[in-house]
Amino acid sequence: MSSTVLNELTSQLQQISSQPNAARSAAYARLLTELLTKDISQLDGPALQQACSVYLQHAVFSEQNSTGGGLIVGRNALTAFEQHIARIARNAAAAKASEQNESMQDIDAEKAGKSALCDPDVCRQVLEDALDQVQARVLSFEEQASNLRLQLAGLLESEEEWNEAARVLLAIPLDSGHRTVSDHFKLSIYVRIVRLLLEADDPVQADLYLKRASMVIRNVPGALPSSAQRTAEAEAEAEAEANASSSLEAASESSASASLEDAKVLGLQFRLSQARIYDSQRRFAEAAVRYHELSFMSEIDEDDRSMMLSAAVTASILSPAGPQRARTLATLMRDERTQSLPQYTILSKVFLDHIIRPDEIAAFEKLLSPHQVAKLAPSNDPVIRMQTSASDSASGVRHAPLTVLDRAMIEHNVLSASRLYDNITLDGLGALVNLSAEGAEATARRMIMQGRLKAWIDQVGDASESGVDSRSGVDSATASRGMLFFLDQGRRAENEITAGGLSASAKAEAAFDGDDASAMNAPTSGQGDLDAKWTRRWDEQISRLTDALEDVCQHLNKKGLSSSAVAAGV
Template sequence: MSSTSESFTARLQHVATQPNASRLATYERLISELLQQPSSELNREDLLGAASAYLRYAVFSEQNSTGGGLVIGRQALTVLEQHAGRIAEGYESRRRDKDRMQDDEDGGIPAIADRDTRRQLLENALDQLQPRVISFEEQASSLRMQLASLLEAEEDWNEAARVLLAVPLDSGHRNVSDHLKLSIYVRIVRLLLEGDDPVAADMYLKRASMIIHNVPGALPSQYRQQQQEEGQAAAGSAPSSTAGEDAQGDAQEAGTGAAASGLKYRLEDPKLLGLQYRLSQARVYDSQRRFSKAAIRYHELSYVAEIDEDDRAMMLSAAVTAAILSPAGPQRARTLAMLMRDERAPSLPQYTILSKVFLDRVIRPDEIASFEKLLSPHQIAELAPASASGTSMAATTTEGARGNKSIRHAPSTVLDRAMIEHNVLSASRLYDNITLAGLGALVDLSPTGAEDIARRMIMQGRLKGWIDQVDDSSTRSGGGVLFFIDQERRGEGETTAGGLEATKVESSGGDGSASGGATAESGPGGSAGTGDVDTKWTRRWDQQIAQVTRALEDVCQRINQISAASILSTAKGIVA
């Protein structure tokens, strides 16, 4: 032990002989003098040694950690934490001031101003505190939040989140307001997202969603009812009015308890917490590839006036990207229409591909490559490889024997899947039907892979059509035809690509089908609507057959006429 630590320890032991009324003031004076000493007089090792002695003799001594002296020990630990934070923050602000930096280069900066030293001091305090954490629970929480702030400043996101996760919020030994809980949960979610752990972030986001409706002013009115219903369904919470009153009461009680122990939590404004929660929610949806929900959340935030204009532009850009990557179908169509009506959209770099997706145009490879440069890593992440069936393997072997390039059986990335599904949907606007081989050539997949994509979209209700699986084993080319149900845009608002809906057949026979006593043939589901659709397509098929038959008859008549004229001219020549 150095002479400084020995001298400081001796002074602490002398203070222990003083009465309770004067001990705390002496402890505060000693720790203030210790932390303010410049590094030229008190280096890092000596400071950490003296701080450890302070914890041992002033905080966790038998005299100050049991019985009536426990109050002295708690307040002594609070004094250490507050003075360390205040001195370090003061020199941090001075370090940012270029005019004062020249005055601080002579070694006059205290060792506690160094982040590594302060971090080590806080970690040592938490280690010594661990066996007595129940008696010093509130002080331990304050130390952890201060340590998390240091780690966050060093961009050690996952470690900062781990420190905050250890803060006891439901221990039963103290009253913690929902406002403070929400602040910590939202902060944990943000740190986990920065640390690229969306799964854990989603778990704590759900915890925040259970209590956010108890914090008045955290969410706008349109969100409050939705969040309250989700919270009641998950935990059976009380109505929002009662919950809001309880939250205010909890906050007052927590504030009173903090003031009594000398601690003051700097709680963020509820509206700011609500914005951070909503942004975290959008980022979680985006990270989990739930792009439809992410696009809606980002677009809502892009209209919040309290957010900086540049940040709102970034959120609008994120909304456009998420909408383009979302599964092709009616829901994406509505989101695209909403974004296209936004007057700020033409200024975005994604506007060209946005307009093409909106208009159901086929996206070309060069356009996809340009769009890919604007995406985040998780938006172009590789998908799990799909297992190839026997038919798919045969198709690949045949194509390889012909000397053509290899054919893929499934999308390879998140972007690839989104663009393939969009192009399948675009094909439904161009054709009444298309062979699976032709569809595969359009989307750069094997016929079997194109069939899998189309079948999945039909099953999920994102594409209206049916597949005629023709047996074409002789060519092994994936025989089959994909028929698209007539996709007519109905209404003024349904003018976007992908806004597909099944043909609506009115019971009054508006499309020529019989009504009243007539009975439509039911489809597999046994519903009248399905039968009407099948009947309509049967009539259309009959009309096409009739047109081909008439054209064939015309050709035959012309051939007969030409043949008769030729025979007649030959006969006239012979007679002449």
């Protein structure tokens, strides 16, 4: 039966070829409609593929219809071909969606009245065959080939073949001199490629095409929030001009315009892709800002906005400890929506510069994506590499962070230590962050060099020397092992005491001691006085605790215990 259909199709195509140009286009369209709507029982998948190939050879790529004045006929025939396939694919998808809500029917009943093109595999093969044939004359049928690639990419995307879909879209010429391609169309293709590559876990290639999209996005009215309102009138005028264009141009661009998304949607997709790329590249500070901005967009579903907010919190916690992260954390803490997130507990502790314990880190690790707990490359620090040995590994001594999460938490704990201590030995710092003294030194040194930690490291001296360091009052034997001295971290300044990030001047202390509120140069009643009072009490408590700790250390030193034993005991 299939051979009979093919013979009849060939005969009809030969008859149409003898007609004039004006009549051939309509005749090809009628024949194509009859061919593609045949039931699967009359024309199965393989037969339909052969029939489509024969149709394209005669109606599109023949010498008569691909050169000279007949080129218009060939273009119209190929446009009708891709439009028919697109319409059948849409109807099949709608039918499949409706059948999911109904009870299972007999297989023969399901196949009745359906074209073989409803099968995704058959449709994919037909599109691939058509693209193989058009490749030889792609300059003559560039727009039609692009529309066929868009359809094939959509089919592959629905089957979650992300790399193949991106590869198909990459073959669409966007800078060709044979036709004019709008910036809107370029942006839609670039953003779609970026999203597909991100789904395929290829952020490097995705970043490349995101940069290309960033070069045209400002030329698309309404794509960026800053230009959405300013270009509203220009967008309306552009739409009016498009409606006033000739009917021939409208017919040739109908498929491409139908596939374009709204400029604002493209802008949101661009910004989301940008945040995901920053996240995958471990640029967590930038990713947190982008995610948080997206969490306020009303165009995004409520569930997706919650996911954006959660991603913003996670990225901010993983970002490098320092002033930039502090600003981001403060913004997130002011957002009332974060209180409902599972990361809120660790978010609040990080914001308040609390030491994060191992059990809290383990609980937070369960909420992270694989790339956020990826292992880091071995350290290139020469001191650490010299200290690393098999015995150290066997004893569980670490000289550097092992994962992205590990590095973020170690840096945070170092910064938290600067809020608690004036100085600390490198051994003690290593014990605090679960690193060797060399690893703790390398971490502190890197943070100092990057301007994220205000401190200085003292390693001057020799273990054979004795006495007291004139600068710090620390025994030289202890100083020779390395000391980290913290400078002003917003906790201590001249004539100022602080606690928990809240400051109270010496004038305030004198005012409370002398019951003279005027010395504070502040309101004498209300919330301000209450905050200053509780701040002073908290500072006094910390001062007493620090004095007691110093007494214990001096007592242990008198007993002859080494500083390493003290650090190990801590």
